Amino acid sequence: MGSASAVTVYRSGHAYTAATLGRDVTRLGATAGLHPLTSDTPTTGPIGTAKGAWxxxxxxxxxxxxxxxxxxxxxxxxxxxILRVETSTGSVAYAVKRSCTTGSPGLLAGPAIVG
Known part of the structure; x- marks a missing residue:
């Protein structure tokens, strides 16, 4: 499992679509005033924590x-x-259900090339 320090979770409320997923995710985390979440909530689910994201x-x-x-x-x-996955070979984005977890990814779209 990855490191918790390699995960940042935000709640932007942005309305992503399949047509713009790769483009829209490029600005994720760069938006002024957008602060990382620090815990899950009933509406966010486990995806709102580093452990849940991994x-x-x-x-x-x-x-x-x-x-x-x-x-x-x-x-x-x-x-x-929306997950932006950054590796040494590039970045891709996935859209998943908020209930995404081991054994049940709930994939909605992706991977989409970021850029």
């Missing part, structure tokens, strides 16, 4: 040395989490 990433087959940036937002009008 469980989801593991279900997606993400390498353990990746850096994760997670946005609790919407995808195609429904509650979702």
């Amino acid at each position: 469980a989801c990433a593991t279900a997606l087959g993400v390498p353990s040395d990746a850096r994760l940036v997670v946005d609790v937002a919407t995808f195609a009008g429904k509650p979702a989490a």
Whole structure:
């Protein structure tokens, strides 16, 4: 499992779509005034914590040395989490259900090339 220090979770409320996923995720974390979440809530679920984000990433087959940036937002009008996965070979984005965890990734879209 990856390191908790390699995970940042935000709640932007951004409305992601399949057509713009790779482009929209490039600005994730760079938005002024957007602060990382520090715990899960009933509406966020376990994806709102570093441990929960890694469980989801593991279900997606993400390498353990990746850096994760997670946005609790919407995808195609429904509650979702967007994962930007950064590795030495580049960055990709996934849209998943907020319930994403080991054994149940809840993949909605991705991987999409970031850029």
